Amino acid sequence: xxxxxxxxxxxxxxxxxxxxxxxxxxxxxxxxxxxxxxxxxxxxxxxxxxxxxxxxxxxxxxxxxxxxxxxxxxxxxxxxxxxxxxxxxxxxxxxxxxxxxxxxxxxxxxxxxxxxxxxxxxxxxxxxxxxxxxxxxxxxxxxxxxxxxxxxxxxxxxxxxxxxxxxxxxxxxxxxxxxxxxxxxxxxxxxxxxxxxxxxxxxxxxxxxxxxxxxxxxxxxxxxxxxxxxxxxxxxxxxxxxxxxxxxxxxxxxxxxxxxxxxxxxxxxxxxxxxxxxxxxxxxxxxxxxxxxxxxxxxxxxxxxxxxxxxxxxxxxxxxxxxxxxxxxxxxxxxxxxxxxxxxxxxxxxxxxxxxxxxxxxxxxxxxxxxxxxxxxxxxxxxxxxxxxxxxxxxxxxxxxxxxxxxxxxxxxxxxxxxxxxxxxxxxxxxxxxxxxxxxxxxxxxxxxxxxxxxxxxxxxxxxxxxxxxxxxxxxxxxxxxxxxxxxxxxxxxxxxxxxxxxxxxxxxxxxxxxxxxxxxxxxxxxxxxxxxxxxxxxxxxxxxxxxxxxxxxxxxxxxxxxxxxxxxxxxxxxxxxxxxxxxxxxxxxxxxxxx
Numbered sequence: 001x002x003x004x005x006x007x008x009x010x011x012x013x014x015x016x017x018x019x020x021x022x023x024x025x026x027x028x029x030x031x032x033x034x035x036x037x038x039x040x041x042x043x044x045x046x047x048x049x050x051x052x053x054x055x056x057x058x059x060x061x062x063x064x065x066x067x068x069x070x071x072x073x074x075x076x077x078x079x080x081x082x083x084x085x086x087x088x089x090x091x092x093x094x095x096x097x098x099x100x101x102x103x104x105x106x107x108x109x110x111x112x113x114x115x116x117x118x119x120x121x122x123x124x125x126x127x128x129x130x131x132x133x134x135x136x137x138x139x140x141x142x143x144x145x146x147x148x149x150x151x152x153x154x155x156x157x158x159x160x161x162x163x164x165x166x167x168x169x170x171x172x173x174x175x176x177x178x179x180x181x182x183x184x185x186x187x188x189x190x191x192x193x194x195x196x197x198x199x200x201x202x203x204x205x206x207x208x209x210x211x212x213x214x215x216x217x218x219x220x221x222x223x224x225x226x227x228x229x230x231x232x233x234x235x236x237x238x239x240x241x242x243x244x245x246x247x248x249x250x251x252x253x254x255x256x257x258x259x260x261x262x263x264x265x266x267x268x269x270x271x272x273x274x275x276x277x278x279x280x281x282x283x284x285x286x287x288x289x290x291x292x293x294x295x296x297x298x299x300x301x302x303x304x305x306x307x308x309x310x311x312x313x314x315x316x317x318x319x320x321x322x323x324x325x326x327x328x329x330x331x332x333x334x335x336x337x338x339x340x341x342x343x344x345x346x347x348x349x350x351x352x353x354x355x356x357x358x359x360x361x362x363x364x365x366x367x368x369x370x371x372x373x374x375x376x377x378x379x380x381x382x383x384x385x386x387x388x389x390x391x392x393x394x395x396x397x398x399x400x401x402x403x404x405x406x407x408x409x410x411x412x413x414x415x416x417x418x419x420x421x422x423x424x425x426x427x428x429x430x431x432x433x434x435x436x437x438x439x440x441x442x443x444x445x446x447x448x449x450x451x452x453x454x455x456x457x458x459x460x461x462x463x464x465x466x467x468x469x470x471x472x473x474x475x476x477x478x479x480x481x482x483x484x485x486x487x488x489x490x491x492x493x494x495x496x497x498x499x500x501x502x503x504x505x506x507x508x509x510x511x512x513x514x515x516x517x518x519x520x521x522x523x524x525x526x527x528x529x530x531x532x533x534x535x536x537x538x539x540x541x542x543x544x545x546x547x548x549x550x551x552x553x554x555x556x557x558x559x560x561x562x563x564x565x566x567x568x569x570x571x572x573x574x575x576x577x578x579x580x581x582x583x584x585x586x587x588x589x590x591x592x593x594x595x596x
Contacts, residue, residue, distance in 0.1 A: 066141055069156050070149040073174055076319065080150060081111065085142045085158050085170045087180065088112065088119030090318055092268070099462050099470050108268055108318055117205040118263075120270060120316050122170065122184055127195030127301055135196060136160050136168050145169070152176050165190025178319025179329060185311040188304040197301040200272045200314045202262045204293045207234045212266050217343055217456060221284050221295060222271070223261035224337045225253045231343075237286045237293055253282040258336040261295045264321070267458045269341055272297045273315040276334035320458050323359060343456050350449040354379075355457060362459070368472050369465025372450075372550055376557040379446060380565065386442075387562075391569040396431045443558070454550040465553070469506075472550030476504030503545035506552040511541030513559035520566050 068079035071090065078090035090109035097103045109118050124135040136142070146157035150172050158170040171183040184198045211219055211234075220233040240251045255274075261282045262271030274280045274297055281298040302310040317329070321342050330338035344351040357378065362371040380387070403425060411418035426432070454460050460473040468477050478484040479491035479502040492502055514537035544552055
């Protein structure tokens with residue numbers, strides 16, 4: 001490996017290190033809290049036309065509390081509010097806030113009037129000849145017409161009669177996982193033809209307090225429209241302000257055949273999904289007067305003559321972004337790009353297959369820690385042919401170190417002479433100095449892809465390995481402060497200065513494994529480079545100590561397997577490494593330099 005290639009690797013590694021340090025030490029600032037004014041009726045907004053005011057359906061709920069209908073499925077628990085016929089209370093049975101067994105289960109949707117209200121609702125926009133009182137709105141008192149609780153195979157039907165010839169119905173169905181089906185119907189028993197348009201809406205009050213706010217993760221509005229995915233954070237939606245002067249939302253997308261939109265968190269998502277092939281208008285906006293973010297699906301106008309009826313069905317996904325579940329919905333229901341609700345990142349072409357393999361392996365092992373190690377073995381096996389040539393080249397380069405040092409001494413400051421003699425040496429010995437760089441360069445996108453998988457996929461959330469390692473998505477819980485897990489208290493909290501000092505078992509093993517792995521490589525001829533490479537394992541040990549333990553586990557496994565591969569290949573090809581001799585020799589040189 002010549003100095004030019006070594007400089008490339010060094011620059012890449014240092015750039016990677018700088019990025020890690022910067023975003024850990026200086027994370028993006030938290031969104032500034034907004035000043036929320038007293039809630040106002042949309043009709044009070046000057047200049048807002050009725051067609052836009054009524055459709056959002058975000059007026060404050062009436063003081064009178066109506067009965068609720070229970071939602072009770074194997075994976076969800078909550079209620080439907082008969083006031084407005086909205087789903088505004090929903091929790092996930094399978095997920096808890098922390099790894100404690102008695103921790104509260106995760107609550108996804110919350111009623112209006114509570115902290116961080118978040119809910120889904122449906123309605124109709126009146127056309128010519130109708131006004132807003134003639135169609136059900138956000139405060140309409142619905143009556144329970146069928147069913148007593150919503151469960152798989154047990155639908156619930158609500159009804160409301162406007163007293164003027166129109167009877168509206170709303171049918172709720174739910175499956176075994178996280179998908180609701182909502183059918184809105186209208187029966188015209190009057191004497192005139194009516195025009196009205198159905199809509200569905202997801203409303204979120206304020207920026208969620210549990211926002212991760214990390215640069216590699218998207219949280220906020222997400223929308224798929226005819227194959228195009230759009231992701232806007234809450235700060236970006238600030239530009240989609242409801243115009244009090246014009247009364248129109250700022251972001252409107254016409255969807256021809258297939259789309260969906262809503263809000264996504266790191267692990268959870270709530271999205272409206274019109275049926276495949278159904279055109280609709282996707283609307284996203286921010287209402288600053290009430291600090292409310294909204295996504296809405298406006299469906300085409302229905303024309304209903306006397307004695308006729310109309311019905312339209314939309315779906316609502318409200319639950320965990322589980323890869324297998326979302327993938328099945330995409331395939332079975334024809335929901336275009338639904339799997340991309342998981343934030344796969346720039347290296348999606350690596351991230352997706354890496355996670356698919358990890359998921360498959362874990363199906364056999366049922367332990368994410370061991371599955372990560374097996375995945376690392378599989379990746380190294382795939383790269384073995386390339387690694388073989390690379391490590392043979394590096395072994396030859398290591399044997400050429402004395403001759404290279406002699407050339408450098410003869411050439412002195414004559415760079416042209418140095419390069420010419422080095423090239424001649426490589427030709428004579430049939431060595432390709434660039435071959436040793438390829439595995440390292442290939443490892444960088446694989447590392448980022450696996451980090452993305454560990455960081456964003458819910459399968460790693462609260463996933464145990466063994467002993468004290470009960471959550472592979474969290475930093476190493478061991479440290480010197482708790483005698484590496486022997487004492488009954490935790491490690492320093494992530495983000496604190498102590499967390500960078502009192503690191504755990506896994507970061508220490510990372511530094512040691514990286515140190516031994518680097519000792520098999522030829523030492524740099526440049527003293528500055530040699531110093532940087534010597535310190536690199538220990539710098540990475542402290543920097544990565546606050547990262548997800550699953551990621552650190554991968555790097556340890558990668559270092560150990562790489563060391564074993566390289567050692568075996570060098571031994572097999574006759575380039576037997578004197579590992580401990582190199583270490584002792586390096587220690588003697590440092591001691592001699594210190595004595596001087």
